[in-house]
Amino acid sequence: MHAIEIKNLNKTYDNGFVALKDISFSIAEGDFFALLGPNGAGKSTTLGILCGLVRKTSGQVRVMGRDLDQDPQAVRRLLGVVPQEFNFNQFEKVDDIIYNQAGYYGLSRRQVRPQLETLLKALDLWDKRDSQARQLSGGMKRRLMIARALIHQPKLIILDEPTAGVDIEIRRSMWQFMRELNQQGTSIILTTHYLEEAENLCPNLAIIQKGEIIANTSTKALLSQMEQTTFVLDSFATLDHLPMLPEVQLQALSATSFSLQLPKGADLAQVMASLQQHGIRVQSIRPQSNRLEELFMQLVQQPKAQQPKAQQSKAKAVTGQSTGSRPTSEV
Amino acid sequence: MIQHPYWVMFATIVSKEITRFTRIWPQTLLPPAITMLLYFIIFGNLIGSRIGTMGGLDYMSFIVPGLIMMSVITNSYGNVSSSFFSNKFQRSIEEMLVAPVPNWVILAGFVGGGMLRGLIVAGIVTLVSLFFTSLQVHSLAVMLLVVLLTAMVFSLAGLINGVFARKFDDISIIPTFVLTPLTYLGGVFFSITLLPSIWQSLAMANPILYMVNAFRYGVHGVSDIPVLWALALLSLLAGVFWFWALRLLSIGKGLKQ
Structure with missing residues (x-):
């Protein structure tokens, strides 16, 4: 079964801006998938449609076999969303934010208390549980949003630039956390501007530019085309x-x-x-520069007609641990 | 015992609202107590003693039901309009929108929070009024029905305002330019029988007049208008606003792109 199946998805905003042009791609269950692209390419629009914050103009979206139009509530139950920007009430306490999110999924405080403790400890926020969100550092706020997205134990998690503005040490610990989450069977879709992050974590990826998918393949296959x-x-x-x-x-x-x-x-x-x-x-x-970064720049800078056909091939369903290759060496 | 998920969702939104308005109690619960205390001292005691009776009641007794209703109206409306708009502004409303919360539960949760604040403030104002006059209960059923329906109508109206608002100024326009004039002209401080007949007819078009008079009937058994009309009007407004607000949420007005 596919974690996500998107067919002929289009989005035109009210001001006439065409954000998505008939895009289609799918993500295998258990995959750690990167959706890459320059700013304004359509990544956040795609994710917004998935989590119900953006209305699609046309097309079909299925999550774990459930159709977004026919069964939106079931789709939402399957998803955990970590947005790009902080979207919690800064005056609420850390544990209240997470308990409330659980409540929106119909789960009482008593039901999720053990899960909340596990998550806050894993994300190093346990000591901050009684603090107001505004008192947290940027990295802590990002981790708070991850804990919030996982409290109802979703099957698929959407990470929209989860490590933006986070220092390298915390970023690496977050990578480890996400890797373990993926190994436990959670499908993950990630957008990021740190292409090293995508290369490290994601066996498969798609690159979107000006509302069109210009590459959709395994990270390894894409890199071999350099x-x-x-x-x-x-x-x-x-x-x-x-x-x-x-x-x-x-x-x-x-x-x-x-x-x-x-x-x-x-x-x-x-x-x-x-x-x-x-x-x-x-x-x-x-x-x-990072290998993927180099390739990414080559791809988004050349006209569509010149893009290698193989890069537009359908992604193969590769699941599990990422390749983790990184060609940095000291001699 | 596992509670029904919709009940948990509703209770979460309501408890979040209670936490919000109790956390900022100097902005939400204290001001109406102070304002009403001043009304009771100045209009009730100092000026009221010179006015004598109004609508067959001493002036202090006459204004108390109206002032309680005024508090319910402004607090129910203000709670939902500002809370909903803040949620929208901070984007924390997305916490609900990405979750499987049905729109009617979101609506009921915000309205429940607004009604509770309206009722708590009504309780505070009633307690303050007891320092100045004694209150009787002519019809507890009418009192409760009117106060609950009024709190509901204005909580719904506050949410509709919050949906349309694009900046903080937009949530103060209606209270300042619509609600306050209608409340002051809605029979809180005077009986409309004092007005010339043409103004009496105009005053009948003010929905707040019906709410204030129906509540005054519940307390004192005295009203300028038939109480059944008031209850019918309140029910109609509650129904219309409920479906309007629900429609706005389902099309994602101001919430979804």
Whole structure:
């Protein structure tokens, strides 16, 4: 069964702005799926339609086999929503916000008390349960919204930029939390501007631009289509000149650093050996940007006609743990 | 015992409303007590003693039912309009909209909260009035029916105002320019029999006149209008506002894009 099935979804706002143009995609049950795209591309509109805050113009949406039009209440029971912006009453206490949310799902305080304790402890908010929401830090507020979304134990959770503005330490602990949640069987749909986050967590993704899906595949398949990867290298000594090497392009960035464009299929070890032969001793190497970020920029910047057809192929249902690959290395 | 989910949803919204207006009691519960205390001292005691009787009652006894109704009207309306608009403004209304809460439960929850504040304030004002006069109960059924229906009508009207409001100013326009004039001209401080006949006919078009007089009937057994008309009007307004508000919620007016 699909966690989400979207067919021919269209949305035109009252002011005439066409936010979604006949998009279709599906997400397998148990998947950790990234929905990526530039600002204003239609990500939040898609998620808004899923959780009932935006009315679709046409099209079909099914969540765990339930049709949004025919059975909206069942769909809402299946979903947990973590929105992009803080949308709780800042003057309410942390535990009241979560208890009230449970109440909106028809669950009494007594019923959800153990779940509330588990969530607040897991998200490191237990000591703050009696504090007013406005007294929390930005990271805590984000985690409060995650706890709130999970109190009724949804089958599918929508995370709309859950780690925006959160420091790296908390972001990593949130990733771990989300990973565990996914491993326990919760399907997750994530939007994020941190493409490293999507690459780390999500085995499958779709990229949306100007209301259209321009890529919908597995993260691995998408990354394998990269024509080239750019690395930044630092050398031990000052560089007088850069050698000409076959296949790769080198460009000086400073006295001791340079970039290296490595085409798909080229052997990095061989390139490193050639650099050594030319007297360049490499101190460190790192990707110029996140791989997915590089590909994302290539995709959203080129006209639709030039986008590789394979990238528009239907996502295969890949479930479970993400690939977790990250090409950062120190040599 | 597992409670029905709809009951839990309703109770959650109502208890959230109670928490809100009791947390900010200096803004919600204290001002009506102070204002009404001043009304009783100035209009009831100081000026009222010179007026003598009104509608067959001493002036203090005459104005008490009207002032209680005035408190119910302004507090029920104000509670729902400001709470609903704040929820909309802070987007915390989305907590309900993403959950499987039926629109009629959302409506009943907000209206329940507004009615409770109206009734609590009515209780406070009644207690304050007891320092100045003794109150009788002519018909408890009429009193309760009128006060409950009035609180309901104005809670519903407050929600409709909250739905249409786009900024905080928009929730003070109706109370300032509509409710206050209608209340002051609605027989709180005078019997309409004092008015020339043409003004009497005009006053009959003011729905608040019916509420105030019906409540005064419940307390003193005295009214300028037939009480059944008042109850029919209140029921009609409650029905019309209920379906209007429900329609606005179901189309997502001001809530969904």
